[in-house]
Amino acid sequence: MEYVIQTENLTKYYGWLFWKKQEPSLENLNISIPKGSIFGFLGPNGAGKTTTIRLLMDLIKPSSGTATVLGCPPDNIEIKQRIGFLPDTPAFSSYLSAYEFLDTCAKLLRIPSSERRNRIEEVLETVKMSKHAKGKLGTFSRGMLQRIGIAQAILNKPELLILDEPLLGLDPYGRQELKDIILNQKRNGTNVFFSSHILSDVERICDHIAILNKGHLLCSGKLDDLLSAVGYRLHIKTGNDELAKSLMDEASGTMRLPDGGWELTFSKTESLPRLNDVQSKNRETVTLTPMRENLEDFFFRKIENDDRK
Ligand SMILES: Nc1ncnc2c1ncn2[C@@H]1O[C@H](COP(=O)(O)OP(=O)(O)OP(=O)(O)O)[C@@H](O)[C@H]1O
Ligand SMILES: [Mg+2]
Structure with missing residues (x-):
C-alpha cells in the first residue's frame, strides 16, 4: 500500500x-x-x-x-x-x-x-x-x-x-x-x-x-x-410475527413498525451467530445491520481509558 x-x-x-x-x-x-x-x-x-x-x-x-x-x-x-x-x-x-x-x-x-x-x-x-x-x-x-x-x-x-x-x-x-x-x-x-x-x-x-x-x-x-459493532438491528418484514416472537426473549429492544413489520435490537454480540443463521434462512424477509458505536462515544472511551489522562 x-x-x-x-x-x-x-x-x-x-x-x-x-x-x-x-x-x-x-x-x-x-x-x-x-x-x-x-x-x-x-x-x-x-x-x-x-x-x-x-x-x-x-x-x-x-x-x-x-x-x-x-x-x-x-x-x-x-x-x-x-x-x-x-x-x-x-x-x-x-x-x-x-x-x-x-x-x-x-x-x-x-x-x-x-x-x-x-x-x-x-x-x-x-x-x-x-x-x-x-x-x-x-x-x-x-x-x-x-x-x-x-x-x-x-x-x-x-x-x-x-x-x-x-x-x-x-x-x-x-x-x-x-x-x-x-x-x-x-x-x-x-x-x-x-x-x-x-x-x-x-x-x-x-x-x-x-x-x-x-x-x-x-x-x-x-x-x-475502529467503530466496532456495539449491537445489531434486525428488520423483519410484515407477516412474520412468529419469527419476531421467537427472537423477542433475546432482544434488548422490540418495536412494532407502522407497516406491521418488526425491528428488534440486540446489544449482545453473542447473538450474532443466531442472527446470521436467521438471516440466511429468511433472506427475503429479514435484514440484519450492525449498530456502530459513534465516534464521540469512541473518542471519550479511548481518552477515559488512557492511563496518562
Ligand atoms: N512553541 C511551543 N513551546 C513550548 N511548548 C509548546 C509549544 N507549542 C506547543 N507546545 C506544547 O506542546 C503540547 C502540544 O501542543 P499542540 O499545540 O501540538 O496541541 P494541539 O493538539 O494542537 O492542541 P489544540 O487542540 O489546543 O490545538 C502542549 O502541551 C503545548 O503546551
Ligand atoms: Mg492545535
Missing part, C-alpha cells in the same frame, strides 16, 4: 520551561496514512496535533524520529508545491484584499501568470467568497478569513491537503461547504489530512482517523474498523 504520510517514532520536546524539562509534546508517533484517504487527526487540547502538523510541514524539527510526506522528508523543497496547507493560526496582512492576498500566494507557488486570474476566481468561487474578492482582509470576520485560508490551501491543486482545524470559526453553512470541498478534493484525487474537534463532522467525512492524547497515539486506522 502507498502512504502519503508516514512517521516513525516521531518525537518533539520543545525544551525547558524555567528549571523543569518539559514533557514531550509528541512521543514516538507512528502513523501511516494511506493514499486516497480523508484522515481525521483527533485529540483534546494540547494533545500534540499542531506539533505533528508543524513537523510534517518542516516548520519545526523533530527531537528524534522521522517523517515522510509524499515519500520525501519534510524539508524537501520539491514537495512544498504539491502540498496545500492551512495553519492553525494563519497570519493575514490586513491591508491586502482577498484577491491581492491570493495573487501573492499564487506567485509564491509559481502558478504561471496566464493561469493565475482564472485559478484565483475558481478558488474564491469554491469557498463562496467571490463577491468579497476586493474586500480587505482586515475587515473580514473569522469565518471569512478561514475561507480565504482554505482558498489559498487549494490554490495549487495540491496532491495533499494538510489542514489544522479547518472547521474552526465556520458557521453551520461554512462547515457543510467545507465538508463538500474536502469530499470534492478527494474525488479529484487529493489526499486530505486534517485536525478537528468536531467529531460529528469527522465521522461523516473521514475514512481514517487517529486519536492523540498527551503526545501519545491512542489508536489509528480505518474508521469502520
